[in-house]
Amino acid sequence: MTDRAAQLIxxxxxxxxxxxxxxxxxxxxxxxxxxRGRVHGNSSAMLAPxxxxxxxxxxxxxxxxxxxxxxxxxxxxMAAGATPPADGSAILLSLRRMNRIRSISADNRLAVAEAGxxxxxxxxxxxEVGMRFPLTLGARGSCTIGGLTSTNAGGTQVxxxxxxxxxxxxxxxxxxxxxxxxxxxxxxxxxxxxxLDQLLIGAEGTLGVITAVALRLVPAIAARAVAWTGVxxxxxxxxxxxxxxxxxxxxxxxxxxxxxxxxxxxKHIPATRPPLSGEHKWHALIExxxxxxxxxxxxxxxxxxxxxxxxxxxxxxxxxxxxxxAEAFWKLRDTxxxxxxAEGQTLAHDISVPVADMPAFIVDAAARVEAAFPGVIATxxxxxxxxxxxxxxxxxxxxxxxxxxxxxxxxxHMVDDLVTGVGxxxxxxxxxGQLKLAEFARLAPPGRIHAxxxxxxxxxxxxxMNPGKLVP
Amino acid sequence: MTDRAAQLIxxxxxxxxxxxxxxxxxxxxxxxxxxRGRVHGNSSAMLAPxxxxxxxxxxxxxxxxxxxxxxxxxxxxMAAGATPPADGSAILLSLRRMNRIRSISADNRLAVAEAGxxxxxxxxxxxEVGMRFPLTLGARGSCTIGGLTSTNAGGTQVxxxxxxxxxxxxxxxxxxxxxxxxxxxxxxxxxxxxxLDQLLIGAEGTLGVITAVALRLVPAIAARAVAWTGVxxxxxxxxxxxxxxxxxxxxxxxxxxxxxxxxxxxKHIPATRPPLSGEHKWHALIExxxxxxxxxxxxxxxxxxxxxxxxxxxxxxxxxxxxxxAEAFWKLRDTxxxxxxAEGQTLAHDISVPVADMPAFIVDAAARVEAAFPGVIATxxxxxxxxxxxxxxxxxxxxxxxxxxxxxxxxxHMVDDLVTGVGxxxxxxxxxGQLKLAEFARLAPPGRIHAxxxxxxxxxxxxxMNPGKLVP
Numbered sequence: 004m005t006d007r008a009a010q011l012i013x014x015x016x017x018x019x020x021x022x023x024x025x026x027x028x029x030x031x032x033x034x035x036x037x038x039r040g041r042v043h044g045n046s047s048a049m050l051a052p053x054x055x056x057x058x059x060x061x062x063x064x065x066x067x068x069x070x071x072x073x074x075x076x077x078x079x080x081m082a083a084g085a086t087p088p089a090d091g092s093a094i095l096l097s098l099r100r101m102n103r104i105r106s107i108s109a110d111n112r113l114a115v116a117e118a119g120x121x122x123x124x125x126x127x128x129x130x131e132v133g134m135r136f137p138l139t140l141g142a143r144g145s146c147t148i149g150g151l152t153s154t155n156a157g158g159t160q161v162x163x164x165x166x167x168x169x170x171x172x173x174x175x176x177x178x179x180x181x182x183x184x185x186x187x188x189x190x191x192x193x194x195x196x197x198x199l200d201q202l203l204i205g206a207e208g209t210l211g212v213i214t215a216v217a218l219r220l221v222p223a224i225a226a227r228a229v230a231w232t233g234v235x236x237x238x239x240x241x242x243x244x245x246x247x248x249x250x251x252x253x254x255x256x257x258x259x260x261x262x263x264x265x266x267x268x269x270k271h272i273p274a275t276r277p278p279l280s281g282e283h284k285w286h287a288l289i290e291x292x293x294x295x296x297x298x299x300x301x302x303x304x305x306x307x308x309x310x311x312x313x314x315x316x317x318x319x320x321x322x323x324x325x326x327x328x329a330e331a332f333w334k335l336r337d338t339x340x341x342x343x344x345a346e347g348q349t350l351a352h353d354i355s356v357p358v359a360d361m362p363a364f365i366v367d368a369a370a371r372v373e374a375a376f377p378g379v380i381a382t383x384x385x386x387x388x389x390x391x392x393x394x395x396x397x398x399x400x401x402x403x404x405x406x407x408x409x410x411x412x413x414x415x416h417m418v419d420d421l422v423t424g425v426g427x428x429x430x431x432x433x434x435x436g437q438l439k440l441a442e443f444a445r446l447a448p449p450g451r452i453h454a455x456x457x458x459x460x461x462x463x464x465x466x467x468m469n470p471g472k473l474v475p
Numbered sequence: 476m477t478d479r480a481a482q483l484i485x486x487x488x489x490x491x492x493x494x495x496x497x498x499x500x501x502x503x504x505x506x507x508x509x510x511r512g513r514v515h516g517n518s519s520a521m522l523a524p525x526x527x528x529x530x531x532x533x534x535x536x537x538x539x540x541x542x543x544x545x546x547x548x549x550x551x552x553m554a555a556g557a558t559p560p561a562d563g564s565a566i567l568l569s570l571r572r573m574n575r576i577r578s579i580s581a582d583n584r585l586a587v588a589e590a591g592x593x594x595x596x597x598x599x600x601x602x603e604v605g606m607r608f609p610l611t612l613g614a615r616g617s618c619t620i621g622g623l624t625s626t627n628a629g630g631t632q633v634x635x636x637x638x639x640x641x642x643x644x645x646x647x648x649x650x651x652x653x654x655x656x657x658x659x660x661x662x663x664x665x666x667x668x669x670x671l672d673q674l675l676i677g678a679e680g681t682l683g684v685i686t687a688v689a690l691r692l693v694p695a696i697a698a699r700a701v702a703w704t705g706v707x708x709x710x711x712x713x714x715x716x717x718x719x720x721x722x723x724x725x726x727x728x729x730x731x732x733x734x735x736x737x738x739x740x741x742k743h744i745p746a747t748r749p750p751l752s753g754e755h756k757w758h759a760l761i762e763x764x765x766x767x768x769x770x771x772x773x774x775x776x777x778x779x780x781x782x783x784x785x786x787x788x789x790x791x792x793x794x795x796x797x798x799x800x801a802e803a804f805w806k807l808r809d810t811x812x813x814x815x816x817a818e819g820q821t822l823a824h825d826i827s828v829p830v831a832d833m834p835a836f837i838v839d840a841a842a843r844v845e846a847a848f849p850g851v852i853a854t855x856x857x858x859x860x861x862x863x864x865x866x867x868x869x870x871x872x873x874x875x876x877x878x879x880x881x882x883x884x885x886x887x888h889m890v891d892d893l894v895t896g897v898g899x900x901x902x903x904x905x906x907x908g909q910l911k912l913a914e915f916a917r918l919a920p921p922g923r924i925h926a927x928x929x930x931x932x933x934x935x936x937x938x939x940m941n942p943g944k945l946v947p
Contacts, residue, residue, distance in 0.1 A: 431662075
């Protein structure tokens with residue numbers, strides 16, 4: 004611990020009391036490494052403010068003592084953006100004690116949640132007032148509203164409702180100079196200068212500490228229908244999506260699954276079975292929802308899929324007969340990564356390209372990677388309708404031990420080059436954090452890097468907000 | 476003209492040809508004052524690039540010679556944000572020659588339009604491919620995509636589709652250092668650092684020159700239904716809106732009109748007549764639309780309004796029997812400002828407050844202003860569902876000539892104080908430009924002003940992008 008850090012901790016304890024300053028290494032330990040255990044950091048304390056005023060105090064102390072803060076929510080990030088540096092030079096700032104839902108209104112279709120509110124808690128609160136917060140993802144039981152906003156999280160319902168950027172009506176944040184930006188009034192129209200709300204969304208805590216967020220709610224779901232379809236190619240899957248979207252506004256989920264991924268799931272995950280009897284090279288999992296209790300969403304989806312089959316867009320389709328059935332379909336999609344891990348080493352890439360280019364990209368990029376690195380197996384699965392797939396490369400049966408170390412970086416470079424070549428993003432939903440910083444620096448246009456650095460320097464001249472993340 | 480400006484003009488002509496450099500004062504004259512004739516500027520030339528590359532050349536010359544540029548689209552702004560300073564120190568940069576629609580696709584639901592494309596032209600192009608660009612406003616025949624994006628324009632369809640910020644999928648812009656930010660690939664998910672797209676939206680040309688925009692399209696309207704309703708109060712109007720929104724997703728327009736405004740329209744605008752036979756203190760104009768050719772939108776709206784009447788939410792309602800009838804209803808709303816001008820002097824305020832607070836605000840603020848300035852008549856009308864009303868104060872019959880000069884600023888200060896007091900915005904959709912700069916400086920929190928200045932200085936250290944606008 005540096006002297007400056009020690010001073011900050013000492014003063015913080017005097018001002019905020021010991022509840023807000025945790026120094027027991029055992030209590031800190033679970034939070035200084037990212038949850039996948041890839042990056043290990045250090046922090047001599049974990050600051051845990053309970054209010055925006057307390058965050059202001061801590062940011063002022065950080066500025067005074069020139070000690071950087073690393074804001075953290077549920078520590079469920081995929082890019083180690085909330086993991087402190089290993090040298091102990093920064094201090095962890097946990098927002099988890101700020102966990103109040105300050106207000107929630109079905110009439111206004113708005114909730115104001117503090118940064119530390121867990122996503123599942125917000126889901127429940129919205130449900131209680133007959134509404135719904137539509138964004139959801141695997142970590143919903145532990146990820147927090149502040150982290151979701153700071154990383155502009157995505158998930159499986161982006162197709163209809165967008166990422167956090169679309170669902171945030173306003174942000175409250177403590178800026179690096181200790182001032183409070185209050186965007187919580189949730190004005191629908193407000194043209195008073197640059198949008199600090201939008202700048203803070205996805206900034207990974209590098210421009211300030213998000214303390215509360217105003218969130219848009221949507222009507223609760225009355226019913227859902229889930230279908231599994233077999234298609235010949237990603238191009239046919241996209242054709243199906245567009246066929247459906249032209250005829251209904253109820254499609255909320257549309258996930259592409261290659262046969263190869265399905266085979267792995269059936270092999271490694273207990274109690275799974277193929278949804279269709281015939282063979283199909285590709286599959287699309289479809290979820291349609293309605294807020295109208297009078298609508299028969301299953302019948303609507305059934306008749307649309309029948310029409311799509313008649314037109315030769317899909318080879319086969321089955322609609323889940325009940326909720327258990329629907330959950331079984333989703334399990335086939337949600338356990339792909341787990342099945343891959345059971346099979347062997349896997350390199351994951353969270354990428355996006357323009358939706359229209361996605362079908363060709365999946366096929367072409369997989370062929371190129373497999374040709375360049377003989378023995379590997381490359382597949383893409385996931386959110387086709389968002390232009391966002393998880394492009395995974397497996398070692399394959401012929402690869403030697405140490406494959407990851409030997410070829411991993413080269414393969415990732417190749418994938419990222421291919422993505423960049425078609426105007427895509429090397430980080431669709433996971434962010435840059437620490438893990439993608441080098442690739443971002445390698446591939447971003449110099450003008451963009453210059454602009455990001457200039458903004459960072461302008462708002463955080465002392466470098467006290469999550470240094471070493473996001474901005475190359 | 477300064478020597479530096481003369482040098483820039485000379486070099487621009489050499490590099491881009493005379494078509495891109497207009498110096499005939501007669502050609503320049505219509506563009507150096509704002510369209511309402513409130514602010515008069517000067518520019519020794521009007522630069523008119525035809526491509527992004529030409530904009531890059533001009534921005535580089537501006538940086539080299541330290542001559543500021545004032546980007547301009549259709550010159551239809553309400554805050555003089557595109558009017559050059561009177562001292563001739565800056566040069567007008569017209570984007571109107573960049574008027575290509577680069578691509579448009581119903582499948583992708585995207586159009587890429589250059590900055591100079593007129594809104595009505597985009598509407599037509601979308602219509603031709605069976606789609607729709609939903610944002611619209613009075614100046615649609617002359618305002619441009621670049622200007623609409625730079626001012627985050629609103630209009631009458633914000634209730635359902637949001638402002639430009641919601642409809643822009645990406646921005647291409649020349650930054651002050653001459654680099655090109657290309658956000659046009661329209662990725663639905665992209666988490667690679669601060670969103671420059673979002674920063675440029677609403678920046679009024681102070682951070683760069685927007686040269687093209689990727690825009691989201693929505694399905695074309697199959698049918699619309701327009702209704703006029705009489706209600707007792709703004710609170711009842713909001714109750715009606717929420718009643719409707721809880722039962723249908725088809726409400727696109729919801730405009731509040733006080734009896735006083737309707738009376739003025741009926742008095743001054745030819746060929747207008749009251750839609751309802753009885754007396755009502757307030758009125759709500761409602762537009763519902765559907766993209767489904769099979770839906771009977773008029774019948775749906777009719778039955779919802781009948782239910783609202785049964786529940787005592789509204790006093791009376793009438794549905795337009797045909798398009799001519801519907802247009803007549805909209806005319807009553809759209810000519811309020813014109814009728815006010817015919818009646819006498821009017822002070823206009825484009826304000827927003829949280830939607831839930833709007834009914835009380837309208838009544839309360841009007842009473843306070845009328846009490847503080849005896850003789851004036853204060854009314855609020857407009858986009859109730861967006862929390863955005865046009866709060867207008869008329870001189871009234873007792874006010875003396877010179878009223879505007881004598882009391883105008885004091886009244887505006889009072890209105891802006893009241894708005895700020897409830898967490899509202901003194902500029903809902905018109906922006907800050909030059910005309911609201913002093914009020915913005917007076918009322919914005921110091922932390923916010925500091926942040927805006929820091930961002931401006933960071934990205935435009937030479938101050939060549941529309942100086943004297945937006946940032947106090």
